[in-house]
Amino acid sequence: MTKPVTLSLDVMGGDRGPDMVLPGAEIALVRCPSIRFILFGDEARIAPLLATRPKLAAASEVRHCDVAVRMDDKPSQALRNGRWRSSMWRAIEAVKTGEAAAAISAGNTGALMAMAKFCLRTMEGIERPAIAAIWPTIRGESIVLDVGATIGADANQLADFAILGGAMARAVLGVERPTIGLLNVGVEEVKGLEEVKAAARLLRESAPATISYHGFVEGDDVGSGTVDVVVTEGFAGNIALKTAEGTARQIGAYLKAAMNRSLMSRLGYLLAKRAFDQLREKMDPRTANGGVFLGLNGLVIKSHGGTDAEGFASAVELAFDMARYDLQVKIADDIRRFRADRERLAEPAAAVAP
Structure with missing residues (x-):
């Protein structure tokens, strides 16, 4: 028991x-x-x-x-x-x-x-705590932090967030050695804010053996599940979170309107109801409710x-x-x-x- x-x-x-x-x-x-x-x-x-x-x-x-x-x-x-x-x-x-x-x-x-x-x-x-969110992805789930606690984090704080998120991934997602990505405007090492590039150097040089530093990731990598943990500062992270939630509701509204447009579309919905139910479950923000203060x-x-x-x-x-x-x-x-x-x-x- x-x-x-x-x-x-x-x-x-x-x-x-x-x-x-x-x-x-x-x-x-x-x-x-x-x-x-x-x-x-x-x-x-x-x-x-x-x-x-x-x-x-x-x-x-x-x-x-x-x-x-x-x-x-x-x-x-x-x-x-x-x-x-x-x-x-x-x-x-x-x-x-x-x-x-x-x-x-x-x-x-x-x-x-x-x-x-x-x-x-x-x-x-x-130095400062972070709010971590579990994010549904094409491959399953990942962790994104910070989504609102620390605005404008410096390199040391971003590196700390990577460690915090990695530990959460091991505990919650069951990943033995989670991959870590720093959210950036491009994957090239020369791009991005100095704080982000400095955090990348810290993680490349001294990340513990319990995590694997992947490198920079872009916005579309978050939903793709490219890495187990996406690290960013709270301003960008909160915008990303709210944008994703709004997009899920937008897609849901589009689907509902499309299914009610005609008799044939309603019939098509009935024939594909099981698939639509699975889609609704994956897009339901309630299943990933809960921001963790790390x-x-x-x-x-x-x-x-x-x-x-x-x-x-x-x-x-x-x-x-x-x-x-x-x-x-x-x-x-x-x-x-x-x-x-x-x-x-x-x-x-x-x-x-x-």
Whole structure:
């Protein structure tokens, strides 16, 4: 039997709060019966919903919180008003104290990152955290980071992201030695920003044996699955993520309109329904819901605020998988190796310096 994994949930986060979070937790529990939950939020709203879900209630502990971070709160405001008392803060704090293996919230992204950084702090050797997303590709899945935490990352930070993403690929995708690509405007070594080219040199010279540096990749390589991990800074990564989500919805709308255009097209849809269902499943953003905050002393998962119960369940299952496969241990080990290799490479240069 799988060892129980305890997860803390910010029940008040997201557009619908408990009405979405609790059904999502129940779906995840059915698929992963060894999950246990600590539910942080307004007990008066949680209790009636739990009463109709006895299996979820039996696997959960409710802890009342007076404050819920609003979706439009500024990070500084949320940190100032929500520390110690909010459902978001206390869900993160449960990870810090070791009561929970990971925290999941569909709440305000900026507030969640601010609280997570303040409460958990960054890991030794990591300057800034990153948000990593699992990306569906033609070949299966890949990991893209950063998708919004660090705007304008320098070479060292991009190299750190490569290590973080590689550890996540080993834990979640099951790839023994994941390939890493730096997102760039071309694959030629002379192209791109200086920070990106400098990061490429760092990875070529001192990447740990646990990853394989592929080189530069372009935008169309992301969906092709050219590499297991695509590394970029948060500004470009967030635009890429939102563009991909919008494109998926656009294609879905085009297909729906085409299938309803005439009697023959509707008949064609019925004949090919199984294939269309498979396409819809692959394009469904709910199946890849959950941005992982990497580089912190603890696991925090950000679910889309507007997702439904199925989407939230995907975020919960991602947290469960990452906790089971000791992602934090893998990250810490890879970072130590990377730092040691860089220091060894720098020693000869220091020895001959005047």
